[in-house]
Amino acid sequence: MDTATVKDLMVPLSEYATVSEEATMQEAVEALERAQGAFDPTRHKHRAIVVLGKDNNVVGKIGQLDVLRALEPRYENMGDPDHLSRAGFSQEFLKNMLDKFNLWQEPLTDICRKAAKIGVKKIMYTPSGGEYVDENATLNEAIHQMVMGHHQSLLVTRGDEIAGVLRLTDLFTEVCERIRSCEL
Secondary structure (H helix, E strand, O other): OOOOEHHHHOEEHHHOOEEEOOOEHHHHHHHHHHHHHHOOOOOOOOOOEEEEOOOOOEEEEEOHHHHHHHOOHHHHHHOOHHHHHHOOOOHHHHHHHHHHOOOOOOOHHHHHHHHOOOEHHHHOEOOOHHHEEEOOOEHHHHHHHHHHHOOOEEEEEEOOEEEEEEEHHHHHHHHHHHHHOOOO
């Protein structure tokens, strides 16, 4: 019987990139860079940032797409991006949206300069109930949860506290290692 659990693969919260909900996007990027530099070089680098509230409790997450989406504020006028991305629009339609909504009109350097000042609270998202997993859950359970929810990571709970982050990349690496070690 396979006894591997979430806590065997999770990244402890103390090793993850974290920022206060009062931080700016620039501070979040700097925290990510520091956490990546201190992290085990044999593992994949972090690609997200955990946002902490006033009591040091987890109140949100910022992923790569959240950062990119925040660079262009006009995306807020377009509705729910998840619905749009799953609607199957043609490449031509998506390209026409650039003009219709005047997206990405400024040089990227100027856009990033403005974005550095944006508050983390404005771009973070609050994890849904499906983004939490108990540290003693099996890897099979965690894989199921990630697949069904299309999550890049899960917040790992120990009782009422967040103990760490289970990343899709770590689960994928584990699965690949197990496939590679199978006898044919």
